[in-house]
Amino acid sequence: MSDINPHAEQHSALRRPVRELCRQFDSHYWQQVEEQRTYPEAFVRALTEAGWLAALIPEEYGGAGLSVTEASVILEEINRSGANSGACHAQMYIMGALLRHGSPEQKQTYLPRIASGELRLQSFAVTEPSTGTDTTKTKTFARRKGDCYVVHGQKVFISRVQHSDLMLLLARTTPLAEVRKKTEGLSIFLVELQQAIGRWLTVRPIRNMVNQETNELFFDNLEIPFENLIGAEGQGFRYILDGMNAERILIAAECIGDGYWFIDKARAYANERVVFDRPIGQNQGIQFPIARAYANVRAADLMRYAAAQLFDAGQPCGAEANMAKLLAADASWEAANVCLQTHGGFGFAAEYDVERKFRETRLYQVAPISTNLILAFLSEHVLGLPRSY
Numbered sequence: 001m002s003d004i005n006p007h008a009e010q011h012s013a014l015r016r017p018v019r020e021l022c023r024q025f026d027s028h029y030w031q032q033v034e035e036q037r038t039y040p041e042a043f044v045r046a047l048t049e050a051g052w053l054a055a056l057i058p059e060e061y062g063g064a065g066l067s068v069t070e071a072s073v074i075l076e077e078i079n080r081s082g083a084n085s086g087a088c089h090a091q092m093y094i095m096g097a098l099l100r101h102g103s104p105e106q107k108q109t110y111l112p113r114i115a116s117g118e119l120r121l122q123s124f125a126v127t128e129p130s131t132g133t134d135t136t137k138t139k140t141f142a143r144r145k146g147d148c149y150v151v152h153g154q155k156v157f158i159s160r161v162q163h164s165d166l167m168l169l170l171a172r173t174t175p176l177a178e179v180r181k182k183t184e185g186l187s188i189f190l191v192e193l194q195q196a197i198g199r200w201l202t203v204r205p206i207r208n209m210v211n212q213e214t215n216e217l218f219f220d221n222l223e224i225p226f227e228n229l230i231g232a233e234g235q236g237f238r239y240i241l242d243g244m245n246a247e248r249i250l251i252a253a254e255c256i257g258d259g260y261w262f263i264d265k266a267r268a269y270a271n272e273r274v275v276f277d278r279p280i281g282q283n284q285g286i287q288f289p290i291a292r293a294y295a296n297v298r299a300a301d302l303m304r305y306a307a308a309q310l311f312d313a314g315q316p317c318g319a320e321a322n323m324a325k326l327l328a329a330d331a332s333w334e335a336a337n338v339c340l341q342t343h344g345g346f347g348f349a350a351e352y353d354v355e356r357k358f359r360e361t362r363l364y365q366v367a368p369i370s371t372n373l374i375l376a377f378l379s380e381h382v383l384g385l386p387r388s389y
């Protein structure tokens, strides 16, 4: 049967090797990782060694210097294979802050080592327990003291800390009460994790619905050298916003990969499972939901390419990037539901992988940005409706 993704032959120089690599990490591998609730270390190492996680690092620093469109194809193929990019995707989109706002020295110090796999930059610490999505109310504070900053505060749901060497941290450097605009007075830092953990940084894992290792973090007077401040003090919120379009597009592509995976899985099962002496897929009650979910994945995929092309052309793409993330997350979630329903009871059996992917793709309705916040962005910034929060 031909590929249900009409773009399957585009970017084939990327798609083929990523598919081949992912083939080595089959259903059995992911089930073991899930059962043991471990980190897919071998998978992430293989991706790193093949250079895929350095896709967005410019060639002069040892990366592949690819576009966001191409990087999105890599993540799409990973999820399409049944794997989970969530273990390592952040390295691609966190990189943007360092690339765009890092000093030449910072780039020279870190980027070649990240590109070679010597260092991992897979953690970013933005969310806080008491402020949630209201990021400008960030309470974690970095106080300047001589040639360093001293950080005190708390973060929540910070992923991959145990598997990363570096973490991007957002903290207040000027109290909210003292800034002209609430978006000012926030700064971003690169934290060298291994030196900090267990001393000035306590990490408490949060057991959760997916096998994504995520944590509560407690900063107790952690000293960060001044040279690890990225860009200008007080401009960190703007730098985080700058990276959001790329993040939205890359996450949309993961959802598209998931969507096609669910549709493939559902149509295969609907063709082969015989009940009442005929394949269940012969019933319109089974085939129509699969067809509808497929149409929605295809439509979302078009928005993802539209957003990625604008991004790569250096044009404004906030609306398209947000819509791509929204539509792709909805489409993958619909496809997940349809796939589970098509499998009946077997959809609940871990060995079919459907229930695992179902849980994994559900996350994209909430993280890294929740659906409501995207709708609020579109309402206010695209449709000119009153700000709702």
Ligand SMILES: Cc1cc2nc3c(=O)[nH]c(=O)nc-3n(C[C@H](O)[C@H](O)[C@H](O)COP(=O)(O)OP(=O)(O)OC[C@H]3O[C@@H](n4cnc5c(N)ncnc54)[C@H](O)[C@@H]3O)c2cc1C
Residues within 6 Å of the ligand: 123, 124, 125, 126, 127, 128, 131, 132, 133, 134, 156, 157, 158, 159, 160, 208, 212, 214, 363, 366, 367, 368, 369, 370, 371, 372, 373, 376, 388, 389
């Ligand atoms: C597995 C996992 C991994 C994560 N990894 C990271 C990470 O590595 N780094 C990191 O910084 N964060 C991470 N997060 C956090 C994630 O980004 C947040 O959970 C998400 O942004 C939502 O924030 P919140 O949980 O505080 O929800 P809240 O802000 O408390 O919101 C709760 C609900 O209310 C809705 N809501 C809030 N305000 C409004 C409004 N004005 N209008 C309409 N609806 C509203 C939200 O959409 C949401 O559905 C992770 C989360 C999970 C679950």
